[in-house]
Structures are given as structure tokens and as C-alpha cells.
Amino acid sequence: MALRLRLASKILILLSLVIAAAAAVLTTRRVGVQLDGSIVIPTGQMLTPAGTHIEVSDRPLGMVVSPDGRLLAVATGSNFAPRSLHLIDTAARSMFQTIPIGDSFVGVAFDRTGGSLYVGGGRDNDVKILERQADGTFRQTRSIRIPGSAPSGLALSADGRTLYAALNLKHSVAAIDLASGRFDEIEVGSYPYSVIASHRVYV
Structure with missing residues (x-):
């Protein structure tokens, strides 16, 4: 038993x-x-975060809203997946366009009209310039190379003629003449990350 x-x-x-x-x-x-x-x-x-979620590529690092508020541009900087520039329709809360961008790092800026978009190229050592097409999408049309610089944060001057780029690996800021593509460099502190432009430029 x-x-x-x-x-x-x-x-x-x-x-x-x-x-x-x-x-x-x-x-x-x-x-x-x-x-x-x-x-x-x-x-x-x-x-369980609140709000609407829109999936983008890994590691979104920089974002900016277009002047008319209709698009949100998001630059990603994953070390493990392709880097992309995402354009999100803010009214529809959905993805409008995804653009393979090579390398990118933090910086993304619209011009005053919303017709041009600038992206800091990170390890590509350039600033990428994209233009709005007739159908509303964007396409990269050119880039401005700045060797050994790893461009990060970007900001446009009030008149829209000069783009300021924090050059992370050159410890400086570039003042880029957008018409000619030429630039001057101003030394700043170590590894500048972002930049804001008004009547003065803050790094």
C-alpha cells in the first residue's frame, strides 16, 4: 500500500x-x-506605449517636420541593417516613402519651401541633397562631400542660402553655400553633434 x-x-x-x-x-x-x-x-x-506606431528601420536618430506639417522625415542609423530616410504622412499616419540613403547620422533638415531635404551623411562624409519630384516623392539629386568629417546635425540659415553642418570627426562646423557647394569650416569643441541656426549659430 x-x-x-x-x-x-x-x-x-x-x-x-x-x-x-x-x-x-x-x-x-x-x-x-x-x-x-x-x-x-x-x-x-x-x-504598451500610447499613440499610433509606424515602423521604421532600426535606430531612428534624426527627424524633422516639413514646413507645411504634412511630412515627417526620419533618418535612421542602424549598425546592423540598411539605413533609410523615411517620409511619413502625418495626416494619414502612414509611411509615404522609404529611401535607401547609404550612411546617415542625426542630421535632417527641410528648406523653407519643403521642396529640398538635406541629410547628414555620417561615414559617407557628405551631405545628401534630395529634391521633391512632380509626384511629391523625394529623390537624391546630389551630395556635397566633406572628407573625414562625418556630418551629423544640420541647420539652415534664415535666408535659406547657407546650410550649417556639425562635422563630428573634424571638431568643426561647416558653413555650406548651397548654390556653389563650397564651404568654410569653423573650429568648435570636440565631436559636435547638433547645430541650431538663427541670427547666431549654436553648436
Whole structure:
């Protein structure tokens, strides 16, 4: 009788372990966006942020709204995935255009009309210039190379003629004449990251 009780106890314990393991498998979730819109991160924690979520490439670093408020430009800078410039329709809250951009780093700026868009090229050592096309999309038309500079933050002068670029690896700021593509460099502190232009330029 005692032997039967011990055997029954062992079977019950084994069944309990199997059920617990099955429950653990059923409650395991993959890292990323879940069906209910929540997000599981690698630590196992769950995020339930508010608002509308629009997926972009890894590591969004810089963003700016167009002058008319209709587009949000987002520059990404992943070390593990292709870098892109995303244009989001703010009214529809949906992706309008995704543009492969080579390298990019932080800086993104519209001109006053919203017809030109500038992107800091990071390790490409350039400033990329994109123009709005007849159908409303943007296309890169040229770039201004600044060797060894890793352009990051960007800002336009009030008259729209000069683009200021923080040159992260040259510890300086470039004042770029957009008409000619020529630029002057002004030394600043180490590794400038962003820049703001008004009647003065702040780095």
C-alpha cells in the first residue's frame, strides 16, 4: 500500500512538472511587436506605449517636420541593417516613402519651401541633397562631400542660402553655400553633434 502511494505521488509530481512546462511554453512570447500591439523587449519586459506606431528601420536618430506639417522625415542609423530616410504622412499616419540613403547620422533638415531635404551623411562624409519630384516623392539629386568629417546635425540659415553642418570627426562646423557647394569650416569643441541656426549659430 505504501509503495502504491509513493508511486502515485511521483506520478502526480511528474504530471505537475509537465503541465507547468507546457504552460511556460504557451506563455512564451517572441521579442518584438505582439498581436495586441504591445512590444516585448529582450529583457522580457512588455511595453504598451500610447499613440499610433509606424515602423521604421532600426535606430531612428534624426527627424524633422516639413514646413507645411504634412511630412515627417526620419533618418535612421542602424549598425546592423540598411539605413533609410523615411517620409511619413502625418495626416494619414502612414509611411509615404522609404529611401535607401547609404550612411546617415542625426542630421535632417527641410528648406523653407519643403521642396529640398538635406541629410547628414555620417561615414559617407557628405551631405545628401534630395529634391521633391512632380509626384511629391523625394529623390537624391546630389551630395556635397566633406572628407573625414562625418556630418551629423544640420541647420539652415534664415535666408535659406547657407546650410550649417556639425562635422563630428573634424571638431568643426561647416558653413555650406548651397548654390556653389563650397564651404568654410569653423573650429568648435570636440565631436559636435547638433547645430541650431538663427541670427547666431549654436553648436
